[in-house]
Every structure is written in C-alpha cells, then in structure tokens.
Amino acid sequence: MNRSLKLSVVQGDAFTFEGDVLVLKYAQSLYGLDKAVHMRIRQQGIALELPDVNDEVIIETHGSLLATRVLFVGVKPLRQFNYSEIRDFARRALASLTHKVPSARHIVFTVHGAGYGLDETEAFESEVAGIVEAVTGGNFPKSIEAITFIESDQGRADRLSKSLKKLLPTGSLLIDGYSSVSTLTAESQDTLRTAGYSSAGKPHIFVAMPFAAEMDDIYHYGIQGAANASGLLCERADLSIFTGDVMEWVKARIASAKLVVADLSSANPNVYLEVGYAWGCRVPTVLLVRETSDLKFDVKGQRCIVYKSIKQLEESLQRELQGLPQIIPHLYS
Structure with a gap:
C-alpha cells in the first residue's frame, strides 16, 4: 500500500517547533529567521560554516532549538532569489536530506518570498511545487511522513493554508513516483508543474x-x-x-x-x-x-x-x- 506525505501550514515559532530538520536558506547573507537561528547556534558554542550557492550544510542543534537539526541551503543573493529559485531551493532541500538525514520523518520549512515583496501565493506555490517535484522524482528521505510550513504571522498562515488546500484538498500527497499527482485536479497538476518555472513570464x-x-x-x-x-x-x-x-x-x-x-x-x-x-x-x-x-x-x-x-x-x-x-x-x- 502506498504511503502519503502530509503537508500543512502552521502558525508558530520556528525556535519552539519540533521536527527532525528545520530547513533554512542562506542567501549569501543572513536575514530574519536564518540570522536569528545562526546566532542561537553560535551562542551554544557550535561551529557553523555557512554554505556557498548550490551547497548545503546540516548541523545538529544540541537543544539550541527544538528541531533536532538545521539544514542551511545555499542560494543566490536575496535580490536574485525569485520564484524559480524558491522552487529549486525546496527541491534541493529534500534531495539533500535523502543522503544527509535519510531517517528524517518530519521536516519543517519556512515560507519564502512574501517577506521581501514577492507575490505571496506564487512564491508559496513555487515552494510546494519544488517539494512535489522532489517527491515525484524519488529524491526525498524514505522515512518521511510530514512536512510543515511554519509561519509566525497568523494572517499569512491562514491565507497559505487556503492556498495549500486548493492544491492538495486532502492535505496529503501520495508517495508513488510520477503517479503522486494523478489524483489531483487538472488545475492543481498544472500549477504544480509550472509554478516557479513560468512565474517570470506572468x-x-x-x-x-x-x-x-x-x-x-x-x-x-x-x-x-x-x-x-x-x-x-x-x-x-x-x-x-x-x-x-x-x-x-x-x-x-x-x-x-x-x-x-x-x-x-x-x-x-x-x-x-x-x-x-x-x-x-x-x-x-x-x-x-x-x-x-x-x-x-x-x-x-x-x-x-x-x-x-x-x-x-x-x-x-x-x-x-x-x-x-x-x-x-x-x-x-
């Protein structure tokens, strides 16, 4: 029997949210949450070398936050981190964890793009599409059970929960290779296929x-x-x-x-x-x-x-x- 991956958006604090891995970007400079997490880890005396573009670094948090590990994904500078880059970031994160933390069951992502001005829905759909692309291509930790998008702003969390429900009405994605999206509506399939890739032309x-x-x-x-x-x-x-x-x-x-x-x-x-x-x-x-x-x-x-x-x-x-x-x-x- 095929398994399903549960996806959800939750309002909360990334520092106090449990998960096997918290995924953060490193846009060749530190901003917002990634800056705060980096500072917290360094304050615990944990050495951390941040990744270059197209590289990833995984680190044990040793209780500095509730997530067991943090994955920093190296991406382009923020001004170049647009919709297609958000999709690629999410895909790369799961693919990286395939080898770095194959036992990961619950992975926590944050929301990207809207905080510095990109279209909120398009940026989120691009991120979800990157995750779906990784799952359909088999590039994800095989123990995975759930992905949570943690968002501190209640209004944004509510809006993105509605967007996610529109894409995945059951809140779950079948783990079945390229057949994973076959049960979704034609509109959802089209969005997940093109989000991020076609955004620049909209x-x-x-x-x-x-x-x-x-x-x-x-x-x-x-x-x-x-x-x-x-x-x-x-x-x-x-x-x-x-x-x-x-x-x-x-x-x-x-x-x-x-x-x-x-x-x-x-x-x-x-x-x-x-x-x-x-x-x-x-x-x-x-x-x-x-x-x-x-x-x-x-x-x-x-x-x-x-x-x-x-x-x-x-x-x-x-x-x-x-x-x-x-x-x-x-x-x-």
Whole structure:
C-alpha cells in the first residue's frame, strides 16, 4: 500500500517547533529567521560554516532549538532569489536530506518570498511545487511522513493554508513516483508543474507603499486579492531588508510591471519616488488615497481611487483592473 506525505501550514515559532530538520536558506547573507537561528547556534558554542550557492550544510542543534537539526541551503543573493529559485531551493532541500538525514520523518520549512515583496501565493506555490517535484522524482528521505510550513504571522498562515488546500484538498500527497499527482485536479497538476518555472513570464503589478505593519491589511486584502483575482502577480519591495543597491532591484521590478499601484495616503517620499520612476518608464499607474487632501500634487488625468475601507478598496481596484485591458491593451500580453 502506498504511503502519503502530509503537508500543512502552521502558525508558530520556528525556535519552539519540533521536527527532525528545520530547513533554512542562506542567501549569501543572513536575514530574519536564518540570522536569528545562526546566532542561537553560535551562542551554544557550535561551529557553523555557512554554505556557498548550490551547497548545503546540516548541523545538529544540541537543544539550541527544538528541531533536532538545521539544514542551511545555499542560494543566490536575496535580490536574485525569485520564484524559480524558491522552487529549486525546496527541491534541493529534500534531495539533500535523502543522503544527509535519510531517517528524517518530519521536516519543517519556512515560507519564502512574501517577506521581501514577492507575490505571496506564487512564491508559496513555487515552494510546494519544488517539494512535489522532489517527491515525484524519488529524491526525498524514505522515512518521511510530514512536512510543515511554519509561519509566525497568523494572517499569512491562514491565507497559505487556503492556498495549500486548493492544491492538495486532502492535505496529503501520495508517495508513488510520477503517479503522486494523478489524483489531483487538472488545475492543481498544472500549477504544480509550472509554478516557479513560468512565474517570470506572468504579468505583475508593483505596489508602491510603505512596507509597514499598519499597511499589511491594505496590501494583502485590499490590493493583493484584487490583483490575483484579475490574473496578476502582486509585488512590492521592503527597502529595509536588502543590502547593496536596492533601488536597482526596485527600478527593474517597476520597469517590468504592467501597472504600478501606489498608496499615497502617508505621503511617503519613497512612494512618490517610485511613482515618478514609473511615469518616466511610461508604466501606467493607479493611485490610492484615503482622502483627496492626501494628494500632494495635481493628478488630473491620472486614475485615482479614494477609499474609506479595505473592502471598498478591493472592490474598486478590482473593477479598475478588469477595465484596464481595454485601456491598456498590452496589460495581459
């Protein structure tokens, strides 16, 4: 009888979550959780040499966190760690554990991409697809029983749980080689086959807004939902998380966007800079404000949405996006 692999998304703390292996990336510099875990391990006096790109390092935690081991997977610098790289990261992680920890039963992954601005759903689907690719190809620890995605943010955990259920309605993947996905819907099979690989060719909007906690609900529920419902990836940039010339990355994402959506409510200078660059690149914009008095320049002739609630914003923006193919014929080309 064929076994199944259970996949789930759980809100929690990676430091206090049990598992045989916690999988982390090392993007040639330390950020967020991988930085905190590295510090905790070093504080325990454990020597750790971080991996180069395309290499992996496994280390025993000796109680410094509840996971028995940590696997650091060496990947490209963060600005180059996009959807296809996320898929490859997940596939490589399982393949590496085939030999490094063949007895691993419960493997813990974190969520990648959304924390620094990639489309949340597309990035997650790319990660799941990499895991499925490893399983269908037989490149995984043969004792595996469960994979958990641990996410500290409750809202994101809830959203990604729904995404996972859409891909894997039973929450499990049959361990049966290339027949593993045969019981899934045609839509799920297509997503798992292409996620990450085809992402670069999908149209995206760039959202210019402060990367701040008080803006998260506006972004996730007012803007991202409308964009995804219209067939567009939704991206933004956390200017504080990158090292090096972050503006080069921002400029590239704006220049390649089909549309820039900018929330001008806070009069943030970076947002105005990004809008100006979009206009210079002749990228269409939709401006968002809570009050018309928030506008600091004459936007006559520019598409502008004044919103009082997140739900109103989502509905208004979705109508705007659905009308754009007629106004901007190249939007979905």
